[in-house]
Amino acid sequence: SQQGEEDPQALSIQEGENATMNCSYKTSINNLQWYRQNSGRGLVHLILIRSNEREKHSGRLRVTLDTSKKSSSLLITASRAADTASYFCATDLNAGGTSYGKLTFGQGTILTVHP
């Protein structure tokens, strides 16, 4: 089963607007990562935030992490048509090192940015 739950499932905005996607998870984690996927292609790594971090920035991306609520958000500012894609959060499990290589993904948010 998927650990991450993403919200909303789909988001449609105009170019220049901000897009916010949320991710919730169920167990403790070492870190959380966000990925972008364009139309059935590979996953592009966007950002990793560690469990002891609360906020991280990368270009137009801002990620927050609230471990007490087991949730994260991804904000894309000043969106562009090229940002149209599916966005996934992925978590590992802080389970004493037995989760090697296993990232658990949410179902993703489909973002459409209209020119």
Next chain:
Amino acid sequence: KAGVTQTPRYLIKTRGQQVTLSCSPISGHRSVSWYQQTPGQGLQFLFEYFSETQRNKGNFPGRFSGRQFSNSRSEMNVSTLELGDSALYLCASSLGQWQVNTEAFFGQGTRLTVV
């Protein structure tokens, strides 16, 4: 630095056949993980290899197997293909220091269609 390379990009196979997919990780990365992505189940973890050893395995039947070579390249094999095996198969590369840094980088995937 070259990214993760997966070959082939597309495959069409007949039910009952077997298939082998290949993944070359980022230079210096010793961990390779495999994922299956389908519209219904999303992204699901298959297995992870580190230094030629399988460290973790997902909940897939024994028809799904893999291996890793001394140069960290990995292959996955699916025997006795079923229609439900049609999916995008993604390979992820990481340093493999799982409890310290689980940042994973994905290839473009292999689209397998079983007819």
